[in-house]
Amino acid sequence: MRITNQSLYIPFETNLEGIQDRRFKEDLRISSGKQIVALADNPQNLSIIKMLTSQIDQTTQFKSNVEDSLGELYVASEQLGVLGDKIQNIREVNIDALNISNHSALSSIAQHVKGLIDDLIKAANLDFNGHFLFSGTKSTPNTLDKNGVFQNDMPFEIFQGTATATNPSGLQVTFKGNFKDREIQKDKQTTEVINVKADQIFGKDGKEALETLVELYNILEFNPKGEVRITTSPLSKEEFGKINTLQKRLGEFYDNITSVSAQFGSKINRFESIRDQMQNELTNLEAMRSTKNDTDVAKATINLRKEELALQYSLQVGARLLQNSLFDFLK
Amino acid sequence: MGNFNSLEIGKRGLLASQFGLDVTSNNIANVNTPGYSRRMTSLIQSDPLHTNNGFMGTGVMADKLRSFREDFFDNEIRSTLSRKSGYDADQEILHKIETSLAEPSDLDVAKLVNQFFNAFNEASTQPENIGMREHLLGVTQTLVDRFHNLSQKFSDIRRDTNNSLNNSTKQANTLIKQIAGLNKSIAQSYTEGSVPGQTMVDEREKLLEELSKLMNTTIGTGENGSVNVYINGINIITGPVYSELGLQEKIDTETGERTLEIIKTDSKSMKTVLNPQAGEITSNLKHYNITLDENDLSGEYSPIQKLNDLANAIVQKVNAISLNGFGLDDTSTNSPARAIFEPSVGKASAANIAVSKDIKGKPRNIPFSDSPKEGGNNKIALQIARLASDPVFIDGGTPSEFYAAFIGKIGTMSQEAQSATSTTRMVADQLESQRQSTIGVNLDEEAINIVKFQKAFEASSRVISITNDILGTIINLGR
Numbered sequence: 001m002r003i004t005n006q007s008l009y010i011p012f013e014t015n016l017e018g019i020q021d022r023r024f025k026e027d028l029r030i031s032s033g034k035q036i037v038a039l040a041d042n043p044q045n046l047s048i049i050k051m052l053t054s055q056i057d058q059t060t061q062f063k064s065n066v067e068d069s070l071g072e073l074y075v076a077s078e079q080l081g082v083l084g085d086k087i088q089n090i091r092e093v094n095i096d097a098l099n100i101s102n103h104s105a106l107s108s109i110a111q112h113v114k115g116l117i118d119d120l121i122k123a124a125n126l127d128f129n130g131h132f133l134f135s136g137t138k139s140t141p142n143t144l145d146k147n148g149v150f151q152n153d154m155p156f157e158i159f160q161g162t163a164t165a166t167n168p169s170g171l172q173v174t175f176k177g178n179f180k181d182r183e184i185q186k187d188k189q190t191t192e193v194i195n196v197k198a199d200q201i202f203g204k205d206g207k208e209a210l211e212t213l214v215e216l217y218n219i220l221e222f223n224p225k226g227e228v229r230i231t232t233s234p235l236s237k238e239e240f241g242k243i244n245t246l247q248k249r250l251g252e253f254y255d256n257i258t259s260v261s262a263q264f265g266s267k268i269n270r271f272e273s274i275r276d277q278m279q280n281e282l283t284n285l286e287a288m289r290s291t292k293n294d295t296d297v298a299k300a301t302i303n304l305r306k307e308e309l310a311l312q313y314s315l316q317v318g319a320r321l322l323q324n325s326l327f328d329f330l331k
Numbered sequence: 332m333g334n335f336n337s338l339e340i341g342k343r344g345l346l347a348s349q350f351g352l353d354v355t356s357n358n359i360a361n362v363n364t365p366g367y368s369r370r371m372t373s374l375i376q377s378d379p380l381h382t383n384n385g386f387m388g389t390g391v392m393a394d395k396l397r398s399f400r401e402d403f404f405d406n407e408i409r410s411t412l413s414r415k416s417g418y419d420a421d422q423e424i425l426h427k428i429e430t431s432l433a434e435p436s437d438l439d440v441a442k443l444v445n446q447f448f449n450a451f452n453e454a455s456t457q458p459e460n461i462g463m464r465e466h467l468l469g470v471t472q473t474l475v476d477r478f479h480n481l482s483q484k485f486s487d488i489r490r491d492t493n494n495s496l497n498n499s500t501k502q503a504n505t506l507i508k509q510i511a512g513l514n515k516s517i518a519q520s521y522t523e524g525s526v527p528g529q530t531m532v533d534e535r536e537k538l539l540e541e542l543s544k545l546m547n548t549t550i551g552t553g554e555n556g557s558v559n560v561y562i563n564g565i566n567i568i569t570g571p572v573y574s575e576l577g578l579q580e581k582i583d584t585e586t587g588e589r590t591l592e593i594i595k596t597d598s599k600s601m602k603t604v605l606n607p608q609a610g611e612i613t614s615n616l617k618h619y620n621i622t623l624d625e626n627d628l629s630g631e632y633s634p635i636q637k638l639n640d641l642a643n644a645i646v647q648k649v650n651a652i653s654l655n656g657f658g659l660d661d662t663s664t665n666s667p668a669r670a671i672f673e674p675s676v677g678k679a680s681a682a683n684i685a686v687s688k689d690i691k692g693k694p695r696n697i698p699f700s701d702s703p704k705e706g707g708n709n710k711i712a713l714q715i716a717r718l719a720s721d722p723v724f725i726d727g728g729t730p731s732e733f734y735a736a737f738i739g740k741i742g743t744m745s746q747e748a749q750s751a752t753s754t755t756r757m758v759a760d761q762l763e764s765q766r767q768s769t770i771g772v773n774l775d776e777e778a779i780n781i782v783k784f785q786k787a788f789e790a791s792s793r794v795i796s797i798t799n800d801i802l803g804t805i806i807n808l809g810r
Contacts, residue, residue, distance in 0.1 A: 004771030005362050007764040014760050039429045040749045043742025046435055047735040053437065054445055054731030058719060061449040068456045131459045131707050137700070139707030140459045142660065182707050184456050188720040191713060194456075326778035 012318050019314060023307035029295045030304065036293065045292045052289040056282060058188070063278040065184045066271050069194045073268045075128045076196055080261040083201060086120045087254045090213060094247050097220055098240065106229055110220035114171075117158060117213045121173075124201070125154040134198050134206075135177025144176035155198070156210070168226035171214045175206035186274060192267075200260050202253070209253040216246045336380075336389070337798040343390035344791030347374055350393040351784035358772045358780075366537035368770035370529065371397040372780075398529045400536070404766035406550065409540055411762060413547035413609040415755035420614035421748035424492065424622065428634055429745060431484035434738060440481065440638075441734035443474045444645065448719035448730075454699065455712035459659065464694030471671065471686050478642050482681035485635045489623035492615050496591060499545050499612050500578050506542045507560070507573045510535055514557035515571035521556035532556065546593075546607035562605050567595060574598075576605070588628055590620040625680065632744070637737050639680040644725040644733075646672040646679035648718055650687075656698025656711035669698050671715075 028037045036042050036049070090113055097109045124134055131139035132155050138144050141153030150157055155177040163170035175198050182195040198206025219239055223229050235243070351372040361367040373394040379386040433439055450470040454463040513535040520528040535558070542548055542560070551559040553570045560568040567574050574595040579602070581590050593612060594602045607613045621627050625635045650670040661667055669689035672679065690696045700708035718724060725733045 001765075002768040002771075002773065004767045004773045006771040007767040010760050010763050010767065014756065034435065036435050038745070039425075039434050039738065039742035040745035041435075041742075043739045043746055046742050047739035049435075050439075050441055050735035050738055051731060054441060054729075054735075057442070057445040057449060061452050065452060065456050068453075129457055129460060131457065135707075137702070137705040137708035139705075140659065143704045143706040145704075178705070180705070180708065183709065183713065185452055185713055185716055188717075195707075325774040327774060330778060330782070 016314055019307055019311045023304060023311060026300050026304040026307060029300045030297060033295050034293060035295050049289055049293045052285055056285045059278055059282050059285065062185065062187055063275060066186055066275045069184050070271050072128050072194060073271060076133050077261060077264045077268060079123060079126050079133060080196065080257060080264060082123045083120060084254060084257040084261060086116055086123060087250055087257065090116045091247060091250050091254065094216065094243065098243055106220050110217055113217045113220060117217065121156045121158055124156045134196060134201060136197055137180040137182060138177040146176060165226055167218060168222040169218050173207045173210040173214060196260055196264060201257055212246055212249050219243055338795060340390035341791045341794035341798060343377060343392060345788060347391040347393050348784045348788035348791060355777050355780040355784060359777050362772040362774060366533045368398050368400050368533050369772045373397050396529065399770045400532065401769055404762060405536055408759065408762045408766060409543035409548060411755055411759045412540055413543045415752060415759055416544040416611040417609045417614040418748050418752040418755060420611045422752055424488065424618045425741065425745040425748055427488045428741060431481060440477050441731060443477050444730050446470050447474045448716050451712050452716035455709035455716055458699040458709040458712055459706040461694055464697050467697060468694055475684050475686055478681040478684050481638055485623055489619060492619045492623060496578055496612060496615050496619065500576055500593065503542060503545045503576050506538050507568055510538050510560065511568050511571050511573040518555035518557050545610050545612050547609040562607050565595065565603055565605055586628055588626040591616060632740060634741055641725060641733060642681045642684045643679045646684055648724060649715055650675055652711060652714045653698045655701065657700045657703045658696040658698055659706050660695055661703045664703055669696055
């Protein structure tokens, strides 16, 4: 084949461009840390990377959901303990009332019970991050069912109603929330309930336990005629019987709260375990993505060096090849 | 025969050598001129004289200049260049699309779609939280802005392609006019076989190659060295006569789709659609009419349509759920039917998707609840968040799967164009090398020719000098 100047230049130029292009890509791979620097590099892997990234984003979000909920679960669990303690406290006070020699202190015991009921309601009205913990999905003041004459914007309220023979103090308890679940999504398919409902804590209508306490207060504060008990007025046999019954019911409520609290504790453990699993899953997903996406620095460095050498030798050989002609030797 | 004959022979030798040196110099001067085909001096003996001793030579004379063009290589190179420029144009447009999509990176629209659904997911943990609602609005606006930005960029690329098509058509017309002009000049000088004739042939071939880069052409041989040019079988140039090319917008009467086509207009103002099969114009027409046309009905892959499909699916699916929801302050048992996106009626696209006025700047209105007066109810938010994993969200897959396939397809198109460019470049280089081995200038050869003609020139000069001496001797005999 006849070799001409142009037939030397053309492949030389093309090859040089090829080497420089490959060298640039390896350089880019090392500096960016990414194996794929253009869509055309590896479309199949790029699709896989996109899917993995999406999966990582979703899992990160689910993990964040679980972590956020854990905060709420911790607070709710602690608050369940507080509620249990209050009821236990009332039960202990009640035992004092049942002591026959304490009849002169019944009124002060009644006031103590009333104070504990207030504390209990205050504890049940706790909010976390702007929402009430135990009022179901009616978790903000403006969504509470305020159909009656209520004093405040809290889900649980004790208010002064009309005194009756069965309720001489006229104290009434109301619950303005509902008993719906609050759920979070913990993975693609499933949701998890994160709230404790009022009826789980306080029984029927979310206020049975509180009404029981008001009933107890009424017995302690008022005599069977509905008059405020005077210090010399002891409890009648019938009242003793009622208080014993109420004490028993309070025991049931306490057991119930303890049981709910235990279930909740178990849920917290499960959430912590899910969070750890998700962390593992994220680590694995990121490792998988890394194998597809990240530069194998050793390989890229070797390739870069290869291309640099190729470029250097091409330039050296090309320079000699293109310079020499017969004219160089004709003097 | 006399001594004067020797002088004449010497003179002819000088002239032939001088001519050879001129041709060689011209070859050397054009060693790097694109399209130049080397010339070779063809020397022949001049007519002999009949003498008593038989026929006697009278020296040398330069015959025709020989040129080395080969139609096979020229045709193959034109055809390869057509395909190569088409792939180059493909690569350029796909690279622009790639850049617009910010790919490959973590700032893509898929990331924002994920963020949008994740924001619902996050807000569902505390549906009463205004901060999270505000965050969701921000993420939604970012997603909408990204769609608008992409739509604008695709539109810009399409406009650039239109400009490019206009420029290429103008360039094609200039080339066609020049080729027809050269046809005319070549025909005039054809019979002479002179150097200017060959120069024009080289120049015409260069122009034909430029034209082939724009559209694939077929070349037929015309009269007196002229050529006829055809595009997809339709005659564009016949000798010195040529047709003008132009772009024509075609509007589909049923669908309203607007596409471009390239036409030729002849001297009787008759318009014929060309439909070239390869070349830069062909590629740009394909991208203008399909890849970048959001109303394309060809059924071929159109990224802008896919992007619009994604925007539309998000709008339709999210709104279908949100219309049944309630905001934080809604008290009526009837849903206020609030949409997250607009347009709530008709098909949405990347260009017209917007955050609904129902919720824009009104985070309390975002419908998270499936019942009124339940701030902590997140049923609707959860339903929307779950759309991220909906296996039939779009094209039988989730939004992420759709985007992964979308990017994969553009990547494959880009890869195919890149691979085809490399292959055709390799073929073009090989063909050009082979053609150059025939028509190209070899400086070593030319150096030998210079030495050859220089020595011949010196020898002829010596003949004249010796003949001069002899004649001087003879003249001096009479003194």
